[in-house]
Amino acid sequence: MVLQQMLIFLGYPIWWGDLPMGVYTFLERENLVGKTIIPFCTHEGSGLGNTERFIAESTKAKVLPGLEMRGRKAQNSQTEAKAEMEEWIKKSLADIK
Numbered sequence: 001m002v003l004q005q006m007l008i009f010l011g012y013p014i015w016w017g018d019l020p021m022g023v024y025t026f027l028e029r030e031n032l033v034g035k036t037i038i039p040f041c042t043h044e045g046s047g048l049g050n051t052e053r054f055i056a057e058s059t060k061a062k063v064l065p066g067l068e069m070r071g072r073k074a075q076n077s078q079t080e081a082k083a084e085m086e087e088w089i090k091k092s093l094a095d096i097k
């Protein structure tokens with residue numbers, strides 16, 4: 001698969017403070033040099049950890065500050081979670097203009 005998009009929102013759960021291996025496989029299969037990635041994750045305490053840096057190192061893409069959200073909030077407080085995501089998406093898009 002060749003991603004045509006220049007801007008990629010990349011979502012993943014935090015596993016052992018890191019990206020799940022399947023996400024690394026995706027990143028390694030794509031040529032993402034010169035693209036912009038905006039990460040977002042669910043977690044239960046670790047936040048984004050160092051995943052923004054890991055993504056930058058494994059892709060050579062430009063990685064913008066990400067959003068972290070408790071998995072419990074995404075699961076159980078969906079209205080609040082959606083509002084937070086929408087606000088963050090708006091801000092992220094405004095920041096790259």
Ligand SMILES: Cc1cc2nc3c(=O)[nH]c(=O)nc-3n(C[C@H](O)[C@H](O)[C@H](O)COP(=O)(O)O)c2cc1C
Nearest residue numbers: 012013014015016017018042043044045046047071
């Ligand atoms: C194998 C595994 C490892 C995990 N490691 C972490 C961790 O290191 N830090 C953390 O905050 N949450 C950790 N979690 C919690 C997940 O990040 C959380 O369950 C997930 O983001 C919620 O999405 P899901 O509903 O798709 O599981 C782990 C979960 C699993 C299953």
